[in-house]
Amino acid sequence: MNHKQIHIKKFGGTSVGSIEKIEQVADRIAKDKLLGQNPLVVVSAMSGETNRLISLATQIAPSCRGQAYDMLLASGEQVSVALLALALEKRNIKATPLLAHQVGIKTDSLFSRARIQEINTKQIKTCLKMNHIPLVAGFQGVTNGNTITTLGRGGSDTTAVALAVAFKQSECEIFTDVPKIYTADPRLIKKATQIPKLSFEEMMEMSSLGSQVLHCRSVEIAAKYKIKIHVRSTFEQTEGTWILPKEEFMENPLVSAVTHDRNTVIIKMYPVPSGTEFIANLFTMLAEKHISVDIISQSYHKEGQRLAFSITAEDLEAAKKIIYEIIEQKKVHIIEGLAKLSIVGVGMANHPGVAARFFKVLNKIGVDMHLVTTSEIKISAIIDKKYLSEAAQAIHEEFILIY
Amino acid sequence: MNHKQIHIKKFGGTSVGSIEKIEQVADRIAKDKLLGQNPLVVVSAMSGETNRLISLATQIAPSCRGQAYDMLLASGEQVSVALLALALEKRNIKATPLLAHQVGIKTDSLFSRARIQEINTKQIKTCLKMNHIPLVAGFQGVTNGNTITTLGRGGSDTTAVALAVAFKQSECEIFTDVPKIYTADPRLIKKATQIPKLSFEEMMEMSSLGSQVLHCRSVEIAAKYKIKIHVRSTFEQTEGTWILPKEEFMENPLVSAVTHDRNTVIIKMYPVPSGTEFIANLFTMLAEKHISVDIISQSYHKEGQRLAFSITAEDLEAAKKIIYEIIEQKKVHIIEGLAKLSIVGVGMANHPGVAARFFKVLNKIGVDMHLVTTSEIKISAIIDKKYLSEAAQAIHEEFILIY
Numbered sequence: 148m149n150h151k152q153i154h155i156k157k158f159g160g161t162s163v164g165s166i167e168k169i170e171q172v173a174d175r176i177a178k179d180k181l182l183g184q185n186p187l188v189v190v191s192a193m194s195g196e197t198n199r200l201i202s203l204a205t206q207i208a209p210s211c212r213g214q215a216y217d218m219l220l221a222s223g224e225q226v227s228v229a230l231l232a233l234a235l236e237k238r239n240i241k242a243t244p245l246l247a248h249q250v251g252i253k254t255d256s257l258f259s260r261a262r263i264q265e266i267n268t269k270q271i272k273t274c275l276k277m278n279h280i281p282l283v284a285g286f287q288g289v290t291n292g293n294t295i296t297t298l299g300r301g302g303s304d305t306t307a308v309a310l311a312v313a314f315k316q317s318e319c320e321i322f323t324d325v326p327k328i329y330t331a332d333p334r335l336i337k338k339a340t341q342i343p344k345l346s347f348e349e350m351m352e353m354s355s356l357g358s359q360v361l362h363c364r365s366v367e368i369a370a371k372y373k374i375k376i377h378v379r380s381t382f383e384q385t386e387g388t389w390i391l392p393k394e395e396f397m398e399n400p401l402v403s404a405v406t407h408d409r410n411t412v413i414i415k416m417y418p419v420p421s422g423t424e425f426i427a428n429l430f431t432m433l434a435e436k437h438i439s440v441d442i443i444s445q446s447y448h449k450e451g452q453r454l455a456f457s458i459t460a461e462d463l464e465a466a467k468k469i470i471y472e473i474i475e476q477k478k479v480h481i482i483e484g485l486a487k488l489s490i491v492g493v494g495m496a497n498h499p500g501v502a503a504r505f506f507k508v509l510n511k512i513g514v515d516m517h518l519v520t521t522s523e524i525k526i527s528a529i530i531d532k533k534y535l536s537e538a539a540q541a542i543h544e545e546f547i548l549i550y
Numbered sequence: 551m552n553h554k555q556i557h558i559k560k561f562g563g564t565s566v567g568s569i570e571k572i573e574q575v576a577d578r579i580a581k582d583k584l585l586g587q588n589p590l591v592v593v594s595a596m597s598g599e600t601n602r603l604i605s606l607a608t609q610i611a612p613s614c615r616g617q618a619y620d621m622l623l624a625s626g627e628q629v630s631v632a633l634l635a636l637a638l639e640k641r642n643i644k645a646t647p648l649l650a651h652q653v654g655i656k657t658d659s660l661f662s663r664a665r666i667q668e669i670n671t672k673q674i675k676t677c678l679k680m681n682h683i684p685l686v687a688g689f690q691g692v693t694n695g696n697t698i699t700t701l702g703r704g705g706s707d708t709t710a711v712a713l714a715v716a717f718k719q720s721e722c723e724i725f726t727d728v729p730k731i732y733t734a735d736p737r738l739i740k741k742a743t744q745i746p747k748l749s750f751e752e753m754m755e756m757s758s759l760g761s762q763v764l765h766c767r768s769v770e771i772a773a774k775y776k777i778k779i780h781v782r783s784t785f786e787q788t789e790g791t792w793i794l795p796k797e798e799f800m801e802n803p804l805v806s807a808v809t810h811d812r813n814t815v816i817i818k819m820y821p822v823p824s825g826t827e828f829i830a831n832l833f834t835m836l837a838e839k840h841i842s843v844d845i846i847s848q849s850y851h852k853e854g855q856r857l858a859f860s861i862t863a864e865d866l867e868a869a870k871k872i873i874y875e876i877i878e879q880k881k882v883h884i885i886e887g888l889a890k891l892s893i894v895g896v897g898m899a900n901h902p903g904v905a906a907r908f909f910k911v912l913n914k915i916g917v918d919m920h921l922v923t924t925s926e927i928k929i930s931a932i933i934d935k936k937y938l939s940e941a942a943q944a945i946h947e948e949f950i951l952i953y
Contacts, residue, residue, distance in 0.1 A: 166606065166609040166610060169610065170610065200629070203569065203629070203633055204632075204633065204636055206569040207569060207572065207573070207633060207636045207637050207640060208636050208637070208639065208640045211636050211639065211640070213639075214635070214646070214647065215632045215633075215635035215636050215639065215645075215647050216632070216636065218628060218631070218632040218635075218647050218649070219628070219629055219632035219633065219636075221628070222625040222628040222629050222632075225621060225622070225624070225625040225628065226603070226606070226622060226625050228621070229607075229618045229619070229621040229622035229625075230606060230607065230610060230618075230622060232617070232618035232621075233607055233610045233611050233614050233618050233619065233622075234610050234611070236611065236614065236616075236618065237610060237611045237614070242618075243617070244617065244618050244621050246621070246698075248651055248696070249696055249697075293651070293652055294652075295649075
């Protein structure tokens, strides 16, 4: 590689969640610098800060989004990046805090879920040349007109990976408060174990299935540009979990992880007009309001067409408004209090019968599935939330603990 | 005037100190807009927010200043300007929140006390043309290199007045939590009364003497460009206090206001080398560390030269470091627990004997003065803090209540 190695390090909200932790992060960066590294640091807002800002906005206008909302949220990273700069200065390490408009992190203008289009490397290169550590505020960008945008919850991961692309690096470190990614949420499943490595595909599925380790878009970009992500603890020196291209695995476990998402709602409609026009219109209208539809089930019966689909609970009110415009309320049935339980593993693609085993486990403990979906490397089922813990334990026993 | 009238309105921290108050400010702006006004709004940080940010910084590095510190503090106005935009949007009023880098408020690079050098009017004009209300984050600026600076405590006033200059306006409204400026701090002096108008000169003296109504620099600029400042209540419709050119006064009261400052410290030195070299060096070194010296007294005695001067208590530690480098500690005597009591009035210039009356009042109640200074329109005395309340009452009785 012709490019000088730069060590891209992203510190998440829990890693900078207090002054004490910011000092620890500064110590870690100082140590890495002393060891000869060339750090380029990305920082999230202090944990709790983004929620505090959202709560202020919600008190004024519950469903507000747009320019002002994104400007508000972007202030969180401005605070943490400035505080980290102060902590490094105290250690006599020159550091320059940089906001998105100063770096030139250009995005489209889709507020609250903007996508990075281009990163100007000039300002950061100037810092590095002067031997200053560039500290970049994550999560934020600017449009061509210099309006502030944000990349969506967890977007700082994407800032870090996009910087790795811009600087032609092959790796990126994501520091968090756990030493490794687990086979399941340890709060739900006590026997969850640590995963040394995952493929990009598995991580993408896990992110979109509710695992909050990495921003889904960051893994997409990493996969596209083959940037290895090292997810590791801010407060320990141990190796964490590597997210790698599939080719780097000698053998793939059948199932790498069990994930869950407690915010699922199912909307059922019966009867809906037959043909695809109604469904196409409905999903277009939902998409226009940025409501993601997850699992879809459609079936034709003699008495009429049935449609069921799942969305996250946060989108329910917005979805209802759209739905009741185009179909009578009595034809709609909403089921709340649901959770989605999934298994992910690249090994599944070559092993038929995994789905059958998955269903058998749920059947054995008497848990019904409302909707099911499968892909090459994952199986998801929507079940009643009250059974989540028991079902997740059983699935974890069946697929993970057999190794 | 050829320019279209723009109504520049600055809302201070107490006016946007809670979500409820931000809603009230939005109501007021909405009403003014309905009445045909063309508002250009400047907002301070929510009251308490700047202190919260300073406290975070101080926990890391107590005496830190510079780029990171200013970036940190500037986030306060970013939050309030965004929240006000949301509150206006809720009222179906189009508003655009603008930060210093978006407007182009250019300053020098003296962090924490930067001075505005130029304001680009283009972005704001675009907003006004689209009938959007521009909401400008006060207190902040950017250097030519786009580094964030701040203008010093109360700097949003200066942002507002500088915008009035840039847009060639003759007036500027400063909204606060009191209906008018008082002849003295009503918390200290119960009989303090409201002042309908003050001259720029008086207001400048009052600001530099510890009155926290207006940022001193804002009054300097207003005086230079003859911009009338209307200080008034956010929550009432009544007229407030006008700050005007001296020429607009038919007759000037002898004394307009009694002000005080509780943070005074006197540093005495004896003996110091005779001649001016020592003193010139000392004050240069203090100025380099941005320590303002207030009242200076110097006297020559047979036994040696005596020097005494006052500074604010916040600067004491930094001043000591400098002083003990150039003079032995045993020659230095520091007096803490002092307050500065002053009277201000343009009428004084034409009425000799005011100082004599001032001293006589203090003498009558048995209060000694440590240092005294007078100008054409003010008299200041440094006294023990424990006598401040009694002395201020007596002075207020003597000079203000006679009308």
